[in-house]
Amino acid sequence: xxxKCTFLLAETPLEGSGGGVDELAELPAFTETVSMRRxxxxxxxxxxxxxxxxxxxxANDTRPNILFILSDDHxxxxxxxxxxxxxxxxxxxxxxxxxxxxxNASVTTSICAASRASxxxxxxxxxxxxxxxxxxxxxxxxxxxxxxxxxxxxxxTGFVGKFGVNVMKGAQAEMFDSFVPLNRxxxxxxxxxxxxxxxxxxxxxxxxxxxxxxGNTQPFCLSISFNAAHAEDSDKNDHFPWPKxxxxxxxxxxxxxxxxxxxxxxxxxxxxxxxxxxxxxxFWRWDTPEKYQRNVKAYYRMISGLxxxxxxxxxxxxxxxxxxxxxxxxxGDNGYYKGSRGFAGKWSHYEESLLVPLIIHDPRHxxxxxxxxxxxxxxxxxxxxxxxxxxxxxxxxxxxxxxGLAEGKTPDHWRRDTFHExxxxxxxxxxxxxxxxxxxxxxxxxxxxxxxEFLHDLEADPGQRANFAHDxxxxxxxTSMRARCDQRIHELGKPYRLEDYPTLRWLxxxxxxx
Numbered sequence: 133x134x135x136k137c138t139f140l141l142a143e144t145p146l147e148g149s150g151g152g153v154d155e156l157a158e159l160p161a162f163t164e165t166v167s168m169r170r171x172x173x174x175x176x177x178x179x180x181x182x183x184x185x186x187x188x189x190x191a192n193d194t195r196p197n198i199l200f201i202l203s204d205d206h207x208x209x210x211x212x213x214x215x216x217x218x219x220x221x222x223x224x225x226x227x228x229x230x231x232x233x234x235x236n237a238s239v240t241t242s243i244c245a246a247s248r249a250s251x252x253x254x255x256x257x258x259x260x261x262x263x264x265x266x267x268x269x270x271x272x273x274x275x276x277x278x279x280x281x282x283x284x285x286x287x288x289t290g291f292v293g294k295f296g297v298n299v300m301k302g303a304q305a306e307m308f309d310s311f312v313p314l315n316r317x318x319x320x321x322x323x324x325x326x327x328x329x330x331x332x333x334x335x336x337x338x339x340x341x342x343x344x345x346x347g348n349t350q351p352f353c354l355s356i357s358f359n360a361a362h363a364e365d366s367d368k369n370d371h372f373p374w375p376k377x378x379x380x381x382x383x384x385x386x387x388x389x390x391x392x393x394x395x396x397x398x399x400x401x402x403x404x405x406x407x408x409x410x411x412x413x414x415f416w417r418w419d420t421p422e423k424y425q426r427n428v429k430a431y432y433r434m435i436s437g438l439x440x441x442x443x444x445x446x447x448x449x450x451x452x453x454x455x456x457x458x459x460x461x462x463x464g465d466n467g468y469y470k471g472s473r474g475f476a477g478k479w480s481h482y483e484e485s486l487l488v489p490l491i492i493h494d495p496r497h498x499x500x501x502x503x504x505x506x507x508x509x510x511x512x513x514x515x516x517x518x519x520x521x522x523x524x525x526x527x528x529x530x531x532x533x534x535x536g537l538a539e540g541k542t543p544d545h546w547r548r549d550t551f552h553e554x555x556x557x558x559x560x561x562x563x564x565x566x567x568x569x570x571x572x573x574x575x576x577x578x579x580x581x582x583x584x585e586f587l588h589d590l591e592a593d594p595g596q597r598a599n600f601a602h603d604x605x606x607x608x609x610x611t612s613m614r615a616r617c618d619q620r621i622h623e624l625g626k627p628y629r630l631e632d633y634p635t636l637r638w639l640x641x642x643x644x645x646x
Contacts, residue, residue, distance in 0.1 A: 193286070196496065197458040198353040198517050199449070202251070203438055204244060204294065204362040205478070206464030208237065208487035210435060213501075218385055220436050223443035224491065227460060231493030232502040232538045238486040238568065239510045240552055242466040242478040244362070247510055248296040251465075252277040252307075254514035254529035256551065258625035258633075263556045265635045268298040276526040278514035279307040282353045285523045290342040293335045293357035296465075310345075312338045316359040317366055319373045330375035332360045332434070336441035340448045347452060353517065356445065361434035363417070371417055374433030381436055382429040389424070390471035392595060398474030400597070402584055404577065405480065409560035410469060413476035424471060431470070456495050459520050461513065464488035479554055479561050481575035481586060482596055486552060486568065492538040494520075504537050506546050507570070530624070551620040555628055557635045563628065567617050574613035578628065587613065 209216055213225040213233060239247045240256050246263040253260045253273040262269045274280060279289040283306070290310040304311050314335055320328040339356045346352045363371040398406065405411075418424045442462070449455040467485045469475035478485040490508065511531035518525050519533045536543060549569040554561065566575035566586075573588040573596070587601040587610050600606040626632050 193351055194457070195287075195351045195522060196494070196520055197351050197454060198282075198287075198520055199445070199458055199460045200353065200355045200513070200517065201442060201445075201460070201462045202248075202293075202355070202357045203435070203462075203464045203489075204359055205466065205468045206361060206435065206489060207467040207470070207484060208235070208464075208489050210468075211489050213491075214489065218382065218387065219432050220381070221439040223439050223446060224462060224489075227442075227446070227462065227493045228491045229501050230495075230498045231460070231491055232499045232504055232540070234490040234492070234504050234506075234508050234534070234537075236505050237463065237488050237490035237508045237510075238550060238552070239464075239466050239488055240550070241554055242480070242485045242552075243554065243556060244294075244296050244465045246554075246556070247465040248357070250511050251513055252279070252297065254278070254511050254526070254531050256511065256530055256624050257553055257555055258621065258628075259530065261625075261633055262297060265557060265637065267634070267636060267639070268300050269303075271300045271303060274299050274303040275306060276528070277307055278517050279353060279355065281518060281523055281526065282521055283307065283309065285521060286350065287521060288346050288350050288352040290339075290346075290352065290354040291357065292338045292342065292354070294359045295357065310342055312342075314338065314359070316362065316364060319359070319364060330373070330437065332358060332375050332437050332441050333377075335359075336444050339445050343445070343448050343452060343454065348454065351521070353521075358438050358441075360438045361431055363431075365413075365416075368416055370430075371427055372430035372434050374430055375437035375440070377440060378433035378437045381433050385429075387425055387428045387432075390418075390469075392473045392597070393471065395474075397472075397597065401473070402577075402580075404562050404580055404584070408480075408562060409558070410475035410477050410479060412560065414471065414474055417476055418471035428470065458495065460493045461491070461517070463490045463510065463513065465510075479556075481552065481564055481566055481573065492516075492534065494535075494538060497539045499538070499540055502540055506537065506543075507550050507568070508532075508534055508537070509550055549616065551617070551624065555633055557630065557638075565617060565621065565628070567613050567620065569613075572609055572613060574610070574617060576614070576617060585610070585614075 208214060210219055211224055212219060212221045213228040240250050241247055243263060246257040249260050249262040249269055250256060253269065255273065257263060260269055260273050279291070283289045289308045291308045292312045293314050295313045314331060316331055319331045321331060321334060323329050335356060335358055339354060342354055361372065364373060417427045446455070449458055466478045467487050468478055469484050472484050473482065488510070509531055512534050513531070515525045515529050515531045516534040519535045532547065549567050552568055553565040555563055562577050563579050564575050564577045566573065571589060571591050573590065575586040577584040585601040586599050587606055588596045589600055601610055621627055630638055
């Protein structure tokens with residue numbers, strides 16, 4: 133049987149597909165026609181887990197609960213505790229005040245689908261191969277996802293909100309005891325009594341229901357995945373519909389223009405970036421001062437509304453007597469330009485696109501406004517959650533554990549650089565791959581002709597305004613960063629070819645093989 137034919141169209145659409153590039157197109161869901169047998173490594177890992185469970189479970193299971201909160205289109209500096217002079221996020225600020233805020237956290241791929249798949253699986257996009265327009269995440273990856281491993285280890289696992297990925301038939305049941313997908317478009321949902329309620333508030337309602345149903349009967353891992361603050365792309369007039377509780381907020385302020393708003397920041401970009409989707413959507417949202425003020429204030433209200441709901445959920449934890457034994461992790465799925473450099477979305481290699489907020493609060497080890505500046509990644513979160521649960525981490529996870537850093541411990545060794553990429557097959561979003569180091573950032577837009585390279589020196593040019601790829605003084609560094617990028621590509625997968633990272637469209641176009 134050809135590998136194209138190992139996927140058959142199923143009856144149900146993708147659950148949680150509302151946050152992508154093509155906002156109106158739903159990907160089909162798929163089911164596997166050949167049985168997926170667990171590998172020997174998974175089999176023996178399962179035996180170890182069962183042994184662990186038998187010793188841990190019982191009347192006095194004191195393992196911590198885990199509350200994982202994910203926002204959408206949320207850049208690292210868009211928090212009060214990160215020094216934002218206008219944006220109000222008091223509940224997240226309070227969480228950071230008694231926990232650890234990671235000031236150098238980034239995503240491996242800056243788009244919601246691939247990023248959320250990476251958070252689930254602990255793998256780079258080049259390994260799990262999922263983004264918009266591709267087949268579902270393979271069963272071998274979802275069965276070792278953090279919720280599936282925790283569920284096998286005796287945790288009650290729940291999911292509320294934007295799922296944002298497509299998985300094989302039956303995988304959701306393996307991962308979650310309670311699965312409540314909630315999607316925008318529209319954000320305001322009509323209720324049984326005829327009133328309308330904002331999706332952010334509904335997400336909080338469903339999360340609170342899970343907490344009330346679970347109580348202290350067994351340890352839990354609840355993943356709350358907000359659609360906010362992603363724009364409602366199908367509505368060009370009301371991009372950021374905020375919860376009614378945020379009415380009037382920011383009306384009395386004038387929002388400063390974004391950084392790198394001068395024309396040169398945009399015109400200095402190569403043509404393929406000037407003509408990308410980032411520029412298309414800039415005209416939707418930020419291209420006039422009036423539009424910028426209206427949409428930024430609405431976007432900020434979306435984030436403040438999310439923060440308000442986080443406060444409700446944390447208050448419920450306290451009311452139920454669960455707060456003292458619940459680790460809370462908050463992060464975003466990708467960064468956001470918000471008009472910076474004349475761009476609107478994410479998807480590319482600049483810091484605004486890659487950097488995200490990350491806060492970890494472990495009430496058993498309060499840290500009093502601690503910050504960590506070491507480079508950490510979204511793929512570190514699955515291993516971190518499993519470590520909190522005392523569960524062995526699958527050996528193929530690509531991330532590191534952040535638990536020691538969150539407790540104020542200094543590691544003897546830590547990563548020197550991170551690998552990033554964007555492989556989605558979309559003519560308006562140029563593919564790229566690269567390395568982000570402490571000082572130098574290298575990005576290769578490999579489908580341009582000729583290949584277009586960036587080399588940034590954050591010490592000489594913190595704003596990434598200059599490209600040193602053609603500066604003879606940086607020739608040795610450019611060669612070194614190229615080699616490092618090639619090394620990571622071969623460690624994580626293969627150099628990109630559509631045949632190796634196929635889209636559904638490409639698979640359907642192939643002739644059947646005998």
